[in-house]
Amino acid sequence: MTPEALTLIMDLVAEAIRVEPIVAAELQKILTKPDATPADWMAAKAQVMQASYKSLVPHSQLP
Amino acid sequence: MTTTMLTLKINIKRWFVLMTALALAIVPLAVIIGSGCANNTPQTVAYKSYTGSTVAVQTTLGFWDTYLVGAYARAAGNATNVAKIKDQEHKVKDLYEKWQASMALVADAGAVWSAATHGTNSDLSTSALSAFNQAVNNGAASYIDLQNAVGTFSNKPVQ
Numbered sequence: 001m002t003p004e005a006l007t008l009i010m011d012l013v014a015e016a017i018r019v020e021p022i023v024a025a026e027l028q029k030i031l032t033k034p035d036a037t038p039a040d041w042m043a044a045k046a047q048v049m050q051a052s053y054k055s056l057v058p059h060s061q062l063p
Numbered sequence: 064m065t066t067t068m069l070t071l072k073i074n075i076k077r078w079f080v081l082m083t084a085l086a087l088a089i090v091p092l093a094v095i096i097g098s099g100c101a102n103n104t105p106q107t108v109a110y111k112s113y114t115g116s117t118v119a120v121q122t123t124l125g126f127w128d129t130y131l132v133g134a135y136a137r138a139a140g141n142a143t144n145v146a147k148i149k150d151q152e153h154k155v156k157d158l159y160e161k162w163q164a165s166m167a168l169v170a171d172a173g174a175v176w177s178a179a180t181h182g183t184n185s186d187l188s189t190s191a192l193s194a195f196n197q198a199v200n201n202g203a204a205s206y207i208d209l210q211n212a213v214g215t216f217s218n219k220p221v222q
Contacts, residue, residue: 036110038174044114045170048163053156056124059132061145062152 106177109195113169116206120162123213127155130217137220144221151216158212162205165198172198 054060131152138144172195179191 036107036173036177038178040110041113041170041174041177044110044117045167045174047114048117048166048170051121051163053124053159056121056159057128057131057152057156059128059135060152060156061131061135061149062156 106173106180109173109176109199113166113173116202117166120159120206120209123210124155124159127213127217130213130220134220147221151212151221155209155212155216158205158209162202162209165202165205169195169198169202 054062131148134148135145138148172191176188176191176195179188
């Protein structure tokens with residue numbers, strides 16, 4: 001990855017964090033994880049599977 | 064178009080651009096940070112990319128929800144347009160559920176890979192990594208399809 005691309009990515013992330021502070025908290029949790037075990041993978045899978053379309057899109061008009 | 068609607072449209076577009084950029088940035092960022100830290104195993108770097116893309120997709124659906132509020136409000140009283148928006152919703156929902164299913168396979172493969180690398184059988188570790196890479200490729204395709212659909216629909220709202 002070129003230094004220019006790295007700078008661009010850092011700028012984009014900084015802008016996203018400035019606009020939406022919750023992004024900073026989520027990134028902090030993700031990037032400070034010390035090690036990944038099979039249990040971590042299963043917990044991540046559960047988090048994905050629990051988030052239904054309807055829970056993420058509460059204004060959906062689908063039945 | 065009223066000033067309020069124009070402002071909302073600009074904000075939604077800006078939000079989408081930011082979230083797409085963030086989603087694209089998370090994976091290389093995790094790899095960069097992971098590769099620069101001796102305590103991070105390849106499994107941990109992959110795990111960070113996985114959870115990062117999960118946050119990005121869930122944030123994108125939050126954006127999609129905001130878009131739908133405006134879209135349904137504009138289409139109120141026009142059954143044809145409401146039906147068109149519902150059709151878009153069906154497509155996004157289907158793509159999200161495909162992404163969920165593919166990410167479940169990535170996590171399963173990641174768990175096997177992580178367990179295999181802590182064992183002593185290097186053949187098992189190699190085959191687990193291969194299965195993991197295949198699952199990641201499928202997951203990445205689902206991810207791109209979902210992001211593209213949300214971007215396409217929201218940038219050309221039903222009129």
